[in-house]
Amino acid sequence: MPSEAGREVALAQTTGHVQIDTVAWVTRFVGGNGSDRISFELAIEPGDTVRTVLRRLSERFPQLQYALWDAESGELGEHIEVVVNGAVLGVRHGLDSELKAGDRILLFGQYMGG
Amino acid sequence: MESHRPYGYAGQILRVDLTHERIWTQPVTSQEYREYLGGVGIGTKILYEEVPPDVHWDHPENRLILATGPLAGLPVWGTGGLTVVTRGAMTDGATSTQANGFFGANLKYSGYDAIVFQGQATRWVYLYIKDDLVELRDASHLLGKDTWEMQDALSSEHSLSGHQMSVYGIGPAGENLVRFAVIAGDYGHVASKNGCGAVMGQKKVKAVAIVRGSKGVRAADVRGLYQAADEIAHELQTDPSTRSLYEYGTLPGVVNLLGLGVLPIKNYTTNLKPEGADMSLWEAPALRNGFDHRGHQCSACGMHHCHMQVLPSGPHKGQIVDEPEYEGWSGAGWAIGLTDRVAVSWMNTQVDRAGVDVNEFGWLIGWVMECLEKGYITKEQLGGLEVRWGDAEAANQLLQLIAQRQHLGDLLAEGVKRASERLGGPAAECAIYTMKGATPRGHDHRGRWEEMLDTCTGSTGTLEAGAAVKPQEMGLPARINPFDPDAVAKMVGSLQGRRHFEDSLGTCIFTTRTTIENLCRALNAATGWDYTVEEALRFGRRTSALLRTFNIRCGIGPELEKPSKRYGSVPVDGPAAGIAIEPHWEHMLDVWYETVRYDRKTGLPKPELLRDLGLQHLIPELWGQEVPSHAV
Numbered sequence: 001m002p003s004e005a006g007r008e009v010a011l012a013q014t015t016g017h018v019q020i021d022t023v024a025w026v027t028r029f030v031g032g033n034g035s036d037r038i039s040f041e042l043a044i045e046p047g048d049t050v051r052t053v054l055r056r057l058s059e060r061f062p063q064l065q066y067a068l069w070d071a072e073s074g075e076l077g078e079h080i081e082v083v084v085n086g087a088v089l090g091v092r093h094g095l096d097s098e099l100k101a102g103d104r105i106l107l108f109g110q111y112m113g114g
Numbered sequence: 115m116e117s118h119r120p121y122g123y124a125g126q127i128l129r130v131d132l133t134h135e136r137i138w139t140q141p142v143t144s145q146e147y148r149e150y151l152g153g154v155g156i157g158t159k160i161l162y163e164e165v166p167p168d169v170h171w172d173h174p175e176n177r178l179i180l181a182t183g184p185l186a187g188l189p190v191w192g193t194g195g196l197t198v199v200t201r202g203a204m205t206d207g208a209t210s211t212q213a214n215g216f217f218g219a220n221l222k223y224s225g226y227d228a229i230v231f232q233g234q235a236t237r238w239v240y241l242y243i244k245d246d247l248v249e250l251r252d253a254s255h256l257l258g259k260d261t262w263e264m265q266d267a268l269s270s271e272h273s274l275s276g277h278q279m280s281v282y283g284i285g286p287a288g289e290n291l292v293r294f295a296v297i298a299g300d301y302g303h304v305a306s307k308n309g310c311g312a313v314m315g316q317k318k319v320k321a322v323a324i325v326r327g328s329k330g331v332r333a334a335d336v337r338g339l340y341q342a343a344d345e346i347a348h349e350l351q352t353d354p355s356t357r358s359l360y361e362y363g364t365l366p367g368v369v370n371l372l373g374l375g376v377l378p379i380k381n382y383t384t385n386l387k388p389e390g391a392d393m394s395l396w397e398a399p400a401l402r403n404g405f406d407h408r409g410h411q412c413s414a415c416g417m418h419h420c421h422m423q424v425l426p427s428g429p430h431k432g433q434i435v436d437e438p439e440y441e442g443w444s445g446a447g448w449a450i451g452l453t454d455r456v457a458v459s460w461m462n463t464q465v466d467r468a469g470v471d472v473n474e475f476g477w478l479i480g481w482v483m484e485c486l487e488k489g490y491i492t493k494e495q496l497g498g499l500e501v502r503w504g505d506a507e508a509a510n511q512l513l514q515l516i517a518q519r520q521h522l523g524d525l526l527a528e529g530v531k532r533a534s535e536r537l538g539g540p541a542a543e544c545a546i547y548t549m550k551g552a553t554p555r556g557h558d559h560r561g562r563w564e565e566m567l568d569t570c571t572g573s574t575g576t577l578e579a580g581a582a583v584k585p586q587e588m589g590l591p592a593r594i595n596p597f598d599p600d601a602v603a604k605m606v607g608s609l610q611g612r613r614h615f616e617d618s619l620g621t622c623i624f625t626t627r628t629t630i631e632n633l634c635r636a637l638n639a640a641t642g643w644d645y646t647v648e649e650a651l652r653f654g655r656r657t658s659a660l661l662r663t664f665n666i667r668c669g670i671g672p673e674l675e676k677p678s679k680r681y682g683s684v685p686v687d688g689p690a691a692g693i694a695i696e697p698h699w700e701h702m703l704d705v706w707y708e709t710v711r712y713d714r715k716t717g718l719p720k721p722e723l724l725r726d727l728g729l730q731h732l733i734p735e736l737w738g739q740e741v742p743s744h745a746v
Contacts, residue, residue, distance in 0.1 A: 067354035
């Protein structure tokens with residue numbers, strides 16, 4: 001967790017906000033009931049990427065942290081799908097693509113089965 | 115003779131010669147079972163050994179194998195499963211397709227691990243099994259009945275319902291040899307792929323009815339088996355991915371896949387929801403609770419997955435239907451532009467009742483609707499039917515014409531590949547299929563390259579490797595970029611074998627979403643063996659190599675491993691808009707072939723792989739005495 005002083009510095013350097021929507025089942029990992037959506041507005045700093053912003057959110061929610069990241073590699077795990085500005089991760093953005101103010105990330109549960 | 119039965123098995127296969135109406139049992143030793151397990155493993159062995167290339171899907175000597183496995187009838191969740199293996203009508207090649215319910219458990223309790231049909235009956239029959247009483251009985255009174263009516267009739271006839279008697283059979287579509295006919299049973303469970311129902315119809319077998327037998331199944335280590343079962347159940351309830359599966363089955367699929375551009379909408383013409391559509395109604399809790407519902411669990415299953423529901427409104431209000439799986443919502447709904455939940459639910463059960471594959475139904479009816487809209491097919495050709503996007507009643511009328519092979523339904527009963535090729539022109543360019551003739555699952559694979567590659571290269575008439583389940587256990591990354599051609603091809607190739615192992619255990623695919631190690635623990639406790647993850651994968655890859663070799667022998671080679679034009683097209687909108695797989699296709703095949711160690715030119719497993727898999731005896735037959743340089 002950043003110190004209060006650190007947070008103030010970060011806020012001072014904020015270049016805007018991005019929105020992260022947790023959708024349907026993923027809301028379970030952030031205190032919801034598994035339906036609809038729960039949204040978060042996160043301040044971004046210069047150089048922030050999809051990865052750093054998702055890290056920042058998941059650090060606040062242990063279940064999301066567990067579900068989002070692969071414990072061994074530290075990369076995205078298999079449980080949650082990431083969509084950036086309406087496109088699946090891999091189409092226009094990678095995990096280390098920089099974000100800009102107004103960008104929007106959606107987190108869906110992995111779908112299993114036929 | 116109970117003490118002689120191998121642990122985990124009934125110890126014998128039921129053989130049924132329909133031509134001569136002769137029935138006998140074939141004993142199988144524990145050692146043979148260790149090598150071929152059950153399900154697709156034992157089915158593939160029989161298919162490979164007993165069906166030569168000139169025995170096509172509709173030849174009397176084709177085999178229809180309904181096999182369960184060592185965990186069926188035991189307390190691991192979802193262990194009522196069966197695997198159907200045959201030479202199927204869609205690809206005229208190997209088939210492996212699964213269903214659940216109670217069939218597997220009842221069969222084991224009656225004393226059999228599998229049923230093998232051969233020959234062709236001269237009259238319509240159904241196979242009745244009650245322990246040692248096994249008879250081919252007259253089925254003329256069942257003809258024309260849909261799959262639910264058939265089950266009602268047999269249940270009533272024998273005064274047995276629910277899990278007391280499992281019934282699997284064909285609807286009117288199977289009787290009339292619709293190429294994508296299914297074998298359906300236990301109200302809502304379907305072995306759906308590659309026209310296995312047409313094979314059953316060709317053999318004039320309407321159904322198999324198995325009374326829950328009295329013989330039980332022995333486990334080598336009962337305590338260990340319960341521990342493994344508990345471990346798997348705990349994981350299904352707590353793992354971040356399987357928790358939703360545990361609570362809602364496949365219902366979360368619609369919303370999730372729409373968000374990923376993988377929900378097929380209106381025959382792949384868009385990936386956007388209709389304007390104004392309220393997607394909150396499509397979330398899993400809303401789908402479940404939007405209907406009066408009741409659990410409809412399979413044998414020994416604790417999942418909150420399968421349900422029956424009551425239609426709350428509309429012209430069929432009050433009807434009891436099977437809660438659609440995701441693929442029902444997509445195939446009987448979104449793929450044909452139908453987004454009224456109640457209508458989709460009704461449509462889905464109509465499809466199951468008629469006895470056709472809901473995936474092929476979606477691609478076929480969606481194709482007809484698009485062709486009608488664009489003027490490629492006329493209303494007159496459809497006998498005056500106006501089959502417009504989202505019209506459930508008209509779609510059902512067309513379904514019945516297909517099931518009866520009447521009017522244009524006779525051509526459509528051949529499936530969308532053959533129907534579109536026959537019509538030709540622009541109509542041929544908007545049909546979704548693989549060049550082998552296999553039906554893609556109910557996703558838009560243009561946003562899921564792994565499954566498109568798997569469907570096109572697979573030898574089972576559907577996905578063969580299947581989705582990555584805990585890939586880290588196999589030394590693979592937890593996640594890859596879904597549009598990285600190299601990563602996708604390596605992943606699909608590397609996963610090969612796991613699914614074959616699962617599909618040989620007599621379990622449900624949804625209750626095996628755990629580590630292979632856990633499955634081995636359960637298998638070993640049941641059988642007394644010491645199966646390892648390595649042995650499980652080797653078994654799976656051996657089965658896969660045999661299936662492939664069977665198909666190559668049948669003339670289904672690498673030249674057919676590609677999607678149809680529409681199937682491999684570029685999404686015009688949605689989350690995967692603009693992404694094109696076609697430029698990467700040949701390279702992906704190169705990487706996939708290298709990964710699975712098959713020969714790119716002939717498609718055959720390379721000699722070195724055959725040796726590693728213990729299939730060296732096939733080398734002279736497949737490769738001759740001098741192996742060509744490209745296969746070394």
